Amino acid sequence: MEDKRRILEMVREGVLSPEEALELLAVLEEGPRPEAPAASPAPGHPQIRVLATGANLEVRGLGGLAEPEAExxxxxxxxxxxxxxxxxxxxxxxxxxxxxxxLEARGSNVELSRVALKGRALGANLEGEALVGLDLEVVGGNLEASLLLREGGHRLSVRAGNAELRFLPGSDLLLEAHVRLGQVEAEGLWRPVAGPGSFRGFLGEGRAQLTARVVMGNLELEA
Incomplete structure (x- = not known):
């Protein structure tokens, strides 16, 4: 219900046309598709839930820190x-x-660095630096992030918005990307196998796996 309400708001705001909104609502009715298993939290690290509404937030991972600290x-x-x-x-x-x-973010701007990111962003803009894990859904927002993925399963789902992903040296993964209404562009050191609206490429031996799906928007990949 929240997704549908947000889509209607985006039509009123002129972000989506009525035709685009109908297409997106049809995809939402399909329900989630099976994805690769998500990576698990690293041993010894606590899990931290972050609830941000209409906020500007910075989340930074620091070496040697045992417990979270907040301002x-x-x-x-x-x-x-x-x-x-x-x-x-x-x-x-x-x-x-x-x-x-x-993360559960609504109408927020969130910057994250040196953490593994999981959760959902609705009408939010996210920036990530050196993220070591990803299991994220974005609805009506944007993601710009650099990632260092070496093992495990990772996921990105964008219902309406754009994503720019840059993979740092040392990343070792198989990436499978699919865009329904939009474009996927890949640059850099990939060993690619591409098709219309899709991209499949390797960095290293492909020990990690990332599945990225964009319903409406553009996906840029750089390695």
């Missing part, structure tokens, strides 16, 4: 992990480097 918002212990909430303001969160951040 602005509210950070609470939750079971074996943590939950951090920030709404309609500024926030800064420091977490152990490589920890999984489970």
């Amino acid at each position: 602005g918002g509210a950070l609470l212990r939750e079971g074996e992990g943590y939950v951090y909430r920030v709404a309609f303001g500024e926030g800064a969160l420091r977490v152990p480097e490589g920890a999984w951040v489970v």
